Amino acid sequence: MEKEASGSLQLPPPPPIIPPPVKPENMGQLDPPKRSIMSRRGFGSTGRHISLLANHFLVSVKHQNEIFYQYSVSISYEDKKAVENKGIGRKKSLYTVGPLPQNKLEFTVVLEESFAKHGSPPQNGSPSESSKRSKRSFQSKTYNVEISFAAKIPLKSISLALQGSEAQNTQDALRVLDIILRQQAANRGCLLVRQSFFHDDSRNFTDVGGGVTGCRGFHSSFRPTHGGLSLNMDVSTTMILTPGPVIDFILANQNAREPRNIDWGKGQDKAHSNKEFKIIGLSEKPCNQLFFPLKVKNSDIEHDGGQPLEITVYEYFTKHRNIELTYSAYMPCIDAGKPKRPSYLPLELCTLVSLQRYTKALSSLQRASLVEKSRQKPPERIRVVTDAIRNYCYDDDPLLAASGISIEKKLTQVDGRVLEAPKLKFGNNEDFLPRNGRWNFNNKQFLTPIRIERWAVVNFSGRCDTSHLSRELINCGRNKGIHIDRPHTLIEEDPQHRRSSPVVRVDRMFENILAKLPGPPQFLLCVLPERKNSEIYGPWKKKSLSEFGIATQCISPTKINDQYLTNVLLKINSKLGGTNSLLAIEQSSRIPLIKDTPTMILGMDVSHGSPGRSDIPSIAAVVGSRSWPLISRYRAAVRTQSSKVEMIESLHNPLANGDDDGIMRELLVDFYQTSNGRKPAQIIVFRDGVSESQFNQVLNWELDQMIKAFQHLDEVDVPKFTVVVAQKNHHTKLFQAGAPENVPPGTVVDTKIVHPRNYDFYLCAQAGMIGTSRPAHYHVLLDEIGFSPDDLQNLIHSLSYVYQRSTSAISIVAPVCYAHLAAQQMGQFIKFEDFSETSSGLTMVGTAAVPQLPRLHKNVAHSMFFC
Template sequence: MEKGLPPPPIIPPNVKPEKLDSPKHSLISRPGFGSAGRRISLLANHFKVLVKSPDEIFYQYTVSINSEDQRAVESKGIGRRVIDKLYQTYSSELGEKQFAYDGEKSLYTVGPLPQNKLEFAVVLEESFAKRGSPAHSGSPGEVSKRSKRSLHPNSFTVEISYAAKIPLKSIALALHGAEAEKSQDALRVLDIILRQQAANRGCLLVRQSFFHDDSRNLTDVGGGVTGCRGFHASFRPTLGGLSLNMDVSTTMILTPGPVIDFLLANQSARDPRNIDWTKAKRMLKNMRVKTRHNNREFKITGLSEKPCNQQFFPLKVRSSDGGKDGETLEVTVYEYFTKHRNIELKYSAYMPCLNVGKSKKPSYLPLELCSLVSLQRYTKALSSMQRASLVEKSRQKPQERIRVVTDAVKNYRYDDDPLLTVCGISIEKQLTQVDGRILEAPKLKVGNNEDCVPRNGRWNFNNKPIERPHTLIEEDQQYRRSGPVARVDKMFELITAKLPGPPQFILCILPERKNSDIYGPWKKKSLTEFGIATQCISPTKINDQYLTNVLLKINSKLGGTNSLLAIEQSSRIPLIKDTPTMILGMDVSHGSPGRSDVPSVAAVVGSRSWPLISRYRAAVRTQSSKVEMIECLYKPLANGDDDGIMRELLIDFYQTSNGRKPAQIVVFRDGVSESQFNQVLTHELDQMLKAFQHLGESKVPKFTVIVAQKNHHTKLFQSGSPDNVPPGTVVDTNVVHPRNYDFYLCAQAGMIGTSRPAHYHVLIDEIGFSPDDLQNLIHSLSYVYQRSTCAISIVAPICYAHLAAAQMGQFIKFEDFSETSSGHKSLTTAGSAIPVPELPRLHKDVAGSMFFC
């Protein structure tokens, strides 16, 4: 790309923009099936479901639970206990009907209840509302009374009101290709039945997955965190009929055991004296603990301000004659438990207490009396070490996964569930047989126009070295204790002083791993202020493959191309070779769970230099926290300009493609669920069209929009083989959607564990690819990832978008997200405007580079 030139408009500046009518798009149906490739017999972890009574009707009822003081009960745990008790007490009034309860507001029966509106009084023997009363909150006599009161019957009022009918046959209609409105509702009822069964077994429920704390399922990954293996189970409509998709699933839980052990592990502290209690307070909030001395459960609300032996509270002591009127003493928590309760405390005296009360009415417990309850989810981001440990310890070979999943379907005896039995639902016990095809690997061009034929999804670039660096510059020792931003500033001052001019490239060797605090400020400084390509490394083990991978990244950042498709170089890609075509990869990166103050980062990469499809430019913007739909594809400003992502990429395509405008755009979208497909078309595609309208374009390009999903639960296996499916395996029959246009593709060679195919959904296809042409294009785009010498599991543009979002997200790591921060406003769910800090724009010298590689 020529540097220093102003970006030319896609249209002449004097043309007045015409208003385009945004066409209304809807999901397309499958146009046919692919036939290319070598046939292969496969198995999928789908279990065929037979429905013998399809005319049954689910009745949905709204459930309202109120406590004695007329407050609505929100806790799922209490809700399930109340409804269980209701069934035990009033089964005759319910017409002996079995029901499925979702734990919240909905209840389902097969056939109607005796009345459309029912009201019941339900009594639980144990009061959940008061079981959290701490043991020290009064005199010993009062403690006894509190204990008795906590076991006093607790009353609830339950209202059950008719809401809707959901016919089971709507699933059969959907299986035959009809857009049955109620089919998703019926499938949801079936899934709720599975969830209820898991809840009755005491499992932790996470969406459609369930976990129990059998020690054989637990894997310690360090930091007080444990990987818990369970199962995903969901009913899915497929081309081959209704199936149960059963898969191994993993969630992260807090390692159960003494709270002090968790804190030591979480902070990598040698002993309690090294614990950072400010950090501990944030970490422990809302965790559930069980006490050793009275076996009760509490929720942690905070920590005491003072140590256990200095934290006073008022203790009311009865008079000597046993009367109610006694004096009130100020005693420490430590003194109360050791002297008044005769409980030995070995090490709690100098530690804060756990607060399990309310902010205005605290209740304290010594730390060593408390242990973390099992099956509590850990939702914070894992460290790189924890992730690596989890991956290594949770790998399963294909045959082992087949055995584990098949055993689970047999052991859980879903056929015996009373509700499924009423519907005549039975589930086969063996995996579904599937016909697959192995697509031929694309031929590549590498180096000086050399031919390269990948074998088993891989090729080799070893022993190609580059020139030695101009000079070596080391950080001044005196600045190593400074903050990350200050360290980076000083390092660039040193570089500027020692070099005769701006360097073309900097190799930065970090003292810690790449996720260190220095990384974000370093990338921000080099890419936005200086416009210099940089490569950060922190090698722990150096070999030929490591050096090759580093060199691949450096070459890409400096504008080199490591490999091209042979048909790309010779301009022979079907439907792309003759028509200017831009390929987009789109992704949104969200902050850590629970951090609603950190903005999300949207990234879109667009191909450049048509007819090539291996070089990309990235456009990245911040947007409202946790929002998945991309907000800045089109961004009109007050002065009439458009500062959106699409304009930036369209102009770049025009500049690098000899003044050709894209007549076709292939969009690859990552990270959206099936429930969001229509939003991609109505929101994101509409923004793209508005960007064209703003540029004055009267002719709208043809769009093909494809969603790529990695996080799904369909696995493919070779029949009778211990190995993973071969690279290039595609499946577009049997286990795919009965109407929508989707297919599974396993482009990568799975060397360890069990391969996960990518699940591609074609939402619209105005370009008109044949199934074979589209599958081959997507397969080929898995071979042009410039950082790798092997085919990857998802198309390269999506990987690039993910990298760009993650890297530029590091720029705002040290931003202050207070109300004074600059940036555009966004609305919270409560409707109040909060600022979204803007990302700094890339320097013009690197804006068009593949800086994200």
């Protein structure tokens, strides 16, 4: 006999474990999985051993045979119409420990709720009722509730998964445990954002400008690991509207000094909702010109025949409510009503309630401020997380207690290894061994420097001395082995054009370039007016790369010194076909499993538009290595695709209009042409930006598209594939026990906190100088090539040292970074495009029209333009 339920909770339904992707018609249906995610082959052994701590807290489960019961919850009104609002209507599932008395229950619930409070706004003709509303009023609503049994979720499935078996219900059981933590946070009044929660505590707030505040909270989630079940606890940050007067938010958001400087048209989209009223916008007229009919009873005010009196919102609040308004008379009012029934409130009476999420993209200044103010050194991060695990008393939760679950209060101890940095090769056949993940070009030359003979400087900034800049660049280039002739011309923007649109400014500049240069230049150096997010950047890159095929480097220098110019030259040399450095084993063709077999390395990423912008297409970019046996040179293929779709749609596209057979064909042909007519017999894929729920789609659908592209070239022998997902967006942190600094570069962990069955590991390749380092989390989904754990970890570590823009190891493999750069840069091409259905350059993807990117000019298509 099953025991009675010992606890229950209600929360929104969990998302499906593997959501189906949205794909165009020619992508076909996702076939049943043909490949399973591979199991771990073993553990690495190279490198010096190091003692570490991880922000995982060991979890013990006493009642292994306990069972969670899931019930579906249906809530409807008396007329049987379903409740779909985000409040009551969000409760779709019920979980209990042990069963309910019956598999199906039906009952009625009457909720008495307040519908008006003191200070309610006048509502379209009936503000005379305000005297009644000043007292709290209530109304009753009746709901029909149906609860029906859905599934049994055994807790034992977690212990089976920990033993390495593919137990069913494991994810469901872990999800229930996560929901228990969410429910506990909700009961404390926290803002919930996925698996993170945030308190209304000003000590956790960080002002980042523009009326936006960073709110620090915590991420918590249960994870099966090689060392047992653990609770991953980490500091997390979300963005909220700065609580306080609405007028203060609008002033800060528009960087206005006083209300008369506010652009009220912009203010329309900045109004948000709070707990009392949902703000839907601003009135068109100011408070003292906004009339509405007021029904007046027993009033001394004379009016015609008892008809409603036309009165302004300003008069209503000052005369009838006796509320003093100091500055609202000439400002718009907040509309807190409904589209057909407006309800107006003077601005100065409105305050933004705390913990309201701000979901728009941050500006570059806001993001920089957030990063600067949110940094925590490793000891502080350890203290904050361990304090949280103690303060939240998870063990006292009745549902966790009923499941026999208890959580350790100290960080998990982990054995790590520090891999040796790869030796680099510079110019003049010079070898160099990076120290602490870093190197420099002081008194050194680039490995293969280019020669720049035909070039010019264009200046969109009035603050830069381009003559001084060009002289210093030539001198710095000489020291690095790059011969740079004097620029053919220095072109300053006509000050009259600075108020024109970005596209017009770029067009005018190119008219000047064509007029002043005898022929197409080899290279253009472009000085932008702003350091970050300049509106000139997108139109400039589009014009130079797609129309003219000219390599360009954009800069906005604040201080010109040798380090700054060296960083600029690293990019210029790479874009124009030079090589700054190589791995020593790469130059001498001694990379294990790659040196003898033609091997292509791919980096794949998809860049999405800002949150809430479903009209902006996503940008898919794949970079492929070229000139085998090198692994430092890449070429990019970039396409637009359906908005917010993560799976890459254009890997194989034989049915497309025109000459575009897809990304893979473009990269395979390029590999063949640059590798002495050799075809890749091995392909190593690094996929960025996917969650664990999408691994099967990468392994089956995307990989199938790559294979079909290869076969479409009439090839019979399909290459061997190794597929690795690279994740940066996770919550595992590594610390040196008892040390104030970050873990050393090259730190790898492949035991205890990794998956109990699947093949994954953590690698911190970079030297974290500020804040707390975040390791990259690599998941090996498939390895047909047959790397040993040491060979694969060392290859991935080495690929963090081939990033041509940098003189330090980077946090994730270079091909992934290049794909991200290519997607971002070409995404700027369409920043000023019209995305209406009538705009030109559209291609049909499924049923949606997606604007196509302009093709790169043949002169730059093969280059590392994205560097």
